Amino acid sequence: MRKPRTPVIGLEIHVQMKTESKLFCACSTDYIGAVPNTNVCPVCLGLPGALPVVNRKAIEYAVRTALALGARIGLSTRFHRKNYFYPDLPKAYQISQYDVPLAEGGRLPVGEEEKRKWIPITRLHLEEDAGKLVHSARDGRLGNSEYSLVDYNRGGVPLTEIVTEPELSTPSEARDFVSRLRQLVRFLGVSDGDMEKGSLRVDANVSLTDPQGGLGTKVEIKNMNSLRSLERALEFEIARQELCLERGEPIRQETRHWDDGKGLTRGTRGKEEAHDYRYFPDPDLPPLVLSEAFVEEQRRLLPELPWDLKERFILQLGLSSEDASTLTELPGIARYFEGCVREGASPNRAANWIRTEVMRFLNEKKTSIENFPLSPEKLSRLLARIDKGQLSTTLAKTVFERMVTENLDEDEALEKAGAIAGKVSGDNLREMVKKVLEKEGPTVEEIKSGRDSKGKKRSFLCGLVMRESKGQADPAEVAKVLEDILDR
């Protein structure tokens, strides 16, 4: 019986480690925006006579990543040289790992709870990044360029390469995998995990099974620099391969580049060169021997993993799965949320506020939670006022807005918002309510005749009173007064 062709997807992901210095020298890894060729030294420029010395921090970060993935750490591994000529590779070899990687095995979950699927990891190893070529052509392409420039600032930045087993079967699973991995490295604090900036790079291998379920020809796709383009590239490539097979055309084993603008993958013209990297152990670096104690220390330093945290938010704090997902996307947000809860905020209200008000602010200002002006303590205090009925939600948002945009402290913001809660209360409030009700005769009639079963009309009246009080009334009191008068 013919089975439908199923996509078989494997990923090869390069994650830049956020160490201060490069993998084999003391140069800064902070190359974004740096003047070209300023973060360089004889070692990362591969000058004659210079020698590499491995950065301990990079090993720590890679080991932590491996441990978080549940991989087995190789206690005695080594570095190999991968030899090839290219102008961005100053030694004409890349120091990488080959036969004995830093870690093997491990897995990462994709999909939501009920449909969770564990994708096995093949291996994880450390290697150095290459420099960057800048082509002179306006489109930045090599083909149309008169000349190319090389910037070695990125050369030697530590990369952790993670290779999965080809067990992903849909573009969205692949996307989910990368998004989980990104979340993980951010939680571990080992990488920015930013695909747009290139601190997380994904290559994918795609093939379609043949009608008997056997493996098809594998195509490697590159140049996807967002989760969205990864998904689109895979979708395109799967469709392309299906079409090829339907037409009876063979699928070439090749590397194809994703063109995000045109929305298609493009094969490299001409014949592919078969690379012989002539790997051999780097004689400049002694074997990398890690002690059990070192590995245990790294294990001890692992933070709570994002999926564990999410589960805890749901089970212990009663958050919805959606809230918990959003709040555990970034470690900073999760910490902020936990800070609010610790300060006494109700988990659901804090979650709600962070997802809406806080994140809106961060998006508008294009900043991160680390630069958010309001501490969890201050936000909690504000939220507590809502809980205590001192402030309506609407007014609280105004106060919040003033606190974050004008950098006011809470009292100032309350004052400026004219919102010292309860200012309009008691008799004043009663008068105000009466005045409003006089103008809203028909609504009052409706309520009294019992047609307001869902309480919508009452809420509407409450709102009018609040507006009349310019938010300076306590909504709970308004409701109470309103009830009182209407029921009489």
Next chain:
Amino acid sequence: MNAAEMAKAVREAKISAVEIAEGAIGRIRLIDSDVRALLTPLFERALEKAEEIDRKIELKQDPGPLAGVPVIVKDNLCMRGQVTTCGSRMLENWRPPYDASVVRFLEEAGAVILGKANMDEFAMGSSTENSAFFPTANPWDLERVPGGSSGGSAAAVACGYVPLALGSDTGGSIRQPAAFCGVYGLKPTYGLVSRFGLVAFASSLDQVGPFARSVEDLALAMNVLSKPDPADATSSWRTRPDYAAFLGREHLKGMKVGLVSEFEDYPVQSEITEALARVESILREAGAEFVPVSLPTTIEAGLPCYYILAPAEASSNLARYDGVRYGLSAEAESLMDLYMKTRGLGFGPEVKRRILTGTYVLSSGYYDAYYLVAQKARIRISREFRSAFEGADMILMPTTPTLPFRKGEHQDDPIQMYLSDVFTLPVNLAGLPGLSLNAGYSKSGLPVGVQFVGPKWGEGTLLAAAEAVERVLGKPTCAFGGEKA
């Protein structure tokens, strides 16, 4: 004067560093047009450095154990801002922006570097004829080669320009020229001396070491050079002994010296065999005991093993010379064209031969048959030496199978050239210390060297034994009429 005496005189203000430097420069100007040991003289810089030393003396500061001692360093050691060619067109105008650690150690110890010595291109060769610029002559017979690849350094010490010079030894490049030029040459245990700033030939075999005309100076140099270096991941962190403390022994009683049984049948020129016998009897006289040791794999597999591993590493180490960043860069139409032309023009035939060999043995399909087999042989050779040293404190063996050969003699026959390293390269494969010392002169007046090989970190034993020989045979003399330096 040897280096120790010079430093003492300078520190005691009996002679100035400038006077010493001027004397050395004078001698170089007198002789070096014939010998051509120096590739790049650094006389002005040297005189300035010498003045600094003298100022320190005036200020009663200690310039260090090599105060005012003139030295010459092989041109594969980086010196900040100074041309470092490695004997190659590829780096003809290259000025490193940093100092090799050993260069820094020398200058911190008060040494005055007079110049950069000629060498076989990228340290590949045994005659210094592979220098891209000019060959160096053997000071004892200008028609003959000084050995290589550190031929310039050896010749400089033999000519009496300087009492100390630095070379590098990957398969014999210090010891073979030391033997050919009639001076001491010590290749330290792998990891004892920093390789940072030594332009790599074969990283797992390269080691920097000194040439000298007295054992005392070798010890002095080792005290300066053998420091742990955080910039070299293969540098050992073990505590270094005071090498001078190994000297001054009255006898060698209790010392066991190994003689390699398998070497007895190996064709070695008779005058070298005689020199070995001479040294053996001196050591016996001093109280050493002789024991047979066996190194069957070493003699059989050493040479092919070396000529697989060293080119393999070299092919990778020299790949960086691509015309993109520094050094020679040919006019080219495309990237591939740039690579081909630059490397075609920049490298000499021996370097190309080794890059091709090395690329071949690392290629997929050949790796297992060559590189891997050679790695296994290397491990066996190391084990063989280790068990030999269970019964012996050091081994006495030839440095070379022949006396210095004539210029051009082996230029068309790489195998014959390679064979001149048959006794030295196993020592690099096993990472051991090896010391070549002069043991007299042939009837034709050529120096004859022999080699002491020790277990790892066994430099002290080698120095003690060499001193015992020096007491009887005297210190090596300078070519061209004794010491005027």
